[in-house]
Amino acid sequence: MKSSKATDKEWTFLETVARAAFANPFGETRDDLDIAISGAAPDSSADEILHAVVTRIEVKLQSLRDRGVADLRNLDGHRREVMRRVCLFHVFHRYVDHFDELIKTQLKEGDKHCRVPFARHVLGELTAFGIGDQDAVRMFAVFYQLRRAFYFIKNGLVGTSPSMKTLRRHLWDCVFTHDIRWFEAGLWDKMEEFSILLLGETGTGKGAAAAAIGRSGFIPFDVARNAFTESFTRNFVSINLSQYSEGVLESELFGHKKGAFTGAVDNHEGLFSRCAPHGVIFLDEIGDVSIPVQIKLLQVLQERIFFPVGSHEARRFSGRIVAATNRSLDEMLESGKFRDDLYYRLCSDVITLPPLRVRLKEDPQELDNLLGVLLSRLAGEMPGREKHLVKRILKRDLGRHYAWPGNVRELEQAIKRIILTGRYQGMKREEPKQDAAARLAQEIVEGAMNAEELLSAYCSSLYASFGTYEEVARRTRLDRRTVKKYVEMGKVSPSLDGRGTLFGNCSIQTGRCLES
Known part of the structure; x- marks a missing residue:
């Protein structure tokens, strides 16, 4: 017998939670929904608001379960979908800390498979709400993906400036699409069709952005082994295309067959062969490759096949491509140095990373935030006076309007030089008139x-x-x-x-x- 004992007010609350469940966590919409759900004051801290959200949903759901309303088997249509999202939101947040620990453990273990001791508890809670066994296993894998994406986007690309907030929202959409309902309905295992092109000056963090996408791909969960089928550390592989000659580069990308050329004494598995299913290959400095290599890359993107050097046996590639360059692709396309067809295969989305000078202009607090994070990564937790000392030396030696041509990478090296020498002179460049x-x-x-x-x-x-x-x-x-x-x-x-x-x-x- 179908049950509909929840009041209109309760359904309004549940619909708000359902919208929050699928909202971009780096967007203002999610912030507004969290405040509405929690009832907290807008000036409350993010942790306080989230705690209030989780607590209030738990209380509401328990009341609904006691009355039989939260069982998906007793609902259909729109209300079933709303309740399903609320249940997913609730179960996910109950195990956020467990997922975080799993991520940290996997980072330590590297490519080794890690067992997931809390998996059966999560699956049990999902099926108790009426979610089918197969759907529960898939959603458990999506939970892990959601938390990895949040973890690596948040920790890998720090900054409070508007352009960095926009970048984090943009990266999340690259992993889950701008409407996660599309992702959840069928794109979760088809994101390899969406290649990403990262643009920006040297040192802006294109590698960190690529890693955030690459470590956030979908990885199926194997119930029998009580482990995910792949480590996210193996799911992301990268190569700097500018450091190889053309012949060596083809071998590194596509592999080669024994005897294909002088010195090829064994078969060699290239990057495309080693990429795991649902994995991501990061092709850095894509603007530096020759036209013949561009043609072979185009074949991989168009037909999903490649041939090792010296072999006529086609290999299949089922991963995703993220490419980056600091060159002007507009100029290269107009001059014929970069193929239009390859460009249009790469640009399912184009993300431009903001230079440091723009970030500092948008938010003067950005430098303090970056100094804190970079010092912590370099030397662990340090007293605040070290950060203020570094900042004072930068101001003394560079002035207030230094352009930071090397961007965040230069800032990191500036910190190291200050620690070693107590000074940093920077790059001397002619100032505009x-x-x-x-x-x-x-x-x-x-x-x-x-x-x-x-x-x-x-x-x-x-x-x-x-x-x-x-x-x-x-x-x-x-x-x-x-x-x-x-x-x-x-x-x-x-x-x-x-x-x-x-x-x-x-x-x-x-x-x-x-x-x-």
């Missing part, structure tokens, strides 16, 4: 620009900061071709004071994706 943003602001105040010139200057300024037409289009809500037109206009139009282009001398990294 006039700050472009300040000049633009002055011209706006003076009314010296018409609407078209203003839009051109604004688009050019954003392009100089973020490096891609796509990001400028997103921020201005213009289409990509319109943005490109105004940026190109800014490059050739003389500034009002007659000293050349307003933004023409900016050093930028660019990217391109499908045009509307």
